[in-house]
Amino acid sequence: MLTAEQWTEKLVEVVAHASTQLPPDVMDALKRGRDAEEEDSLARKALDSIVLNVEMAKGAWQPICQDTGTPLFFLHHPVGMSTRMLVGAAEEAVRRATAKQLLRPNAVDPLTEKNTGHGQAPGIPTVKCEEWDGEGVEVKLILKGGGSENCGAQYTLPNTALKADRNLEGVKRCILDAIYKAQGKGCAPGIIGACFGGDRGSGYVESKRQLLRPLPDHNPIPELDAMEQDILEKGNQLGIGPMGFGGKTTILGVKIGYLGRLPACFFVSISYMCWANRRAGARIAPNGEVTWLS
Numbered sequence: 001m002l003t004a005e006q007w008t009e010k011l012v013e014v015v016a017h018a019s020t021q022l023p024p025d026v027m028d029a030l031k032r033g034r035d036a037e038e039e040d041s042l043a044r045k046a047l048d049s050i051v052l053n054v055e056m057a058k059g060a061w062q063p064i065c066q067d068t069g070t071p072l073f074f075l076h077h078p079v080g081m082s083t084r085m086l087v088g089a090a091e092e093a094v095r096r097a098t099a100k101q102l103l104r105p106n107a108v109d110p111l112t113e114k115n116t117g118h119g120q121a122p123g124i125p126t127v128k129c130e131e132w133d134g135e136g137v138e139v140k141l142i143l144k145g146g147g148s149e150n151c152g153a154q155y156t157l158p159n160t161a162l163k164a165d166r167n168l169e170g171v172k173r174c175i176l177d178a179i180y181k182a183q184g185k186g187c188a189p190g191i192i193g194a195c196f197g198g199d200r201g202s203g204y205v206e207s208k209r210q211l212l213r214p215l216p217d218h219n220p221i222p223e224l225d226a227m228e229q230d231i232l233e234k235g236n237q238l239g240i241g242p243m244g245f246g247g248k249t250t251i252l253g254v255k256i257g258y259l260g261r262l263p264a265c266f267f268v269s270i271s272y273m274c275w276a277n278r279r280a281g282a283r284i285a286p287n288g289e290v291t292w293l294s
């Protein structure tokens with residue numbers, strides 16, 4: 001197996017991929033959105049600028065947005081591998097990627113209000129480790145911009161104002177309300193990751209895990225798949241559009257998961273991801289060979 005130093009360098013590679021390019025499915029969705037907007041509309045111009053910006057960043061290995069966000073690593077590792085080592089490697093990878101300007105120094109100590117200067121602080125990056133029976137390690141990473149994080153929301157059902165009960169219709173009302181309230185902030189067109197059930201902490205984690213899913217995939221649960229398609233359609237009928245300029249492209253995708261809940265609680269946790277849906281995945285074999293995932 002690789003050493004901690006070698007793991008660190010592998011994770012820097014994953015950060016570089018995530019920071020400087022968009023997954024092809026996200027680019028395709030942005031281009032489809034641009035082509036659907038009216039000629040000469042602000043919406044079309046905004047999406048044109050976004051696509052051009054991403055294309056320019058890719059060749060130059062430069063971050064596609066000035067805010068490189070919070071890195072969230074989701075790792076699967078073989079039985080017996082040290083999660084402490086993997087977390088340490090991820091933290092060091094963030095510091096090195098920041099020194100290489102692949103990430104912005106993005107970590108502020110809220111007590112002193114000073115920027116740590118190297119992109120890492122307690123809780124940054126977030127690293128979730130899970131054991132699996134596979135060989136090697138699977139790394140999935142998202143870089144989640146601060147503007148989009150501000151647009152996340154958590155609801156408790158029932159919700160009288162939304163006439164939302166403890167059922168799938170109630171969940172749908174909450175998600176559509178969150179899209180409406182974002183009003184293009186957090187850099188629309190966005191992608192919605194949502195979770196119903198769980199507690200206040202686990203619900204948000206699962207909502208972020210949903211953001212790892214490629215846009216064209218389908219939820220294996222038919223009711224949730226139908227709800228994802230329905231919210232995508234209704235969300236885009238709100239007319240908010242890219243950056244809130246009006247138009248047909250307010251969201252690019254909706255991904256919904258669920259967790260068990262306590263009888264007393266029914267949370268709907270929603271994470272809003274901006275158009276800069278920086279998502280990278282890799283399988284790293286025991287000999288260090290990297291296979292990139294879509």
Ligand code: SF4
Pocket residue numbers: 065066067068069144145146147148149186187274275276
């Ligand atoms: S919300 Fe996303 S696109 Fe907007 S500034 Fe932040 S990272 Fe960039």
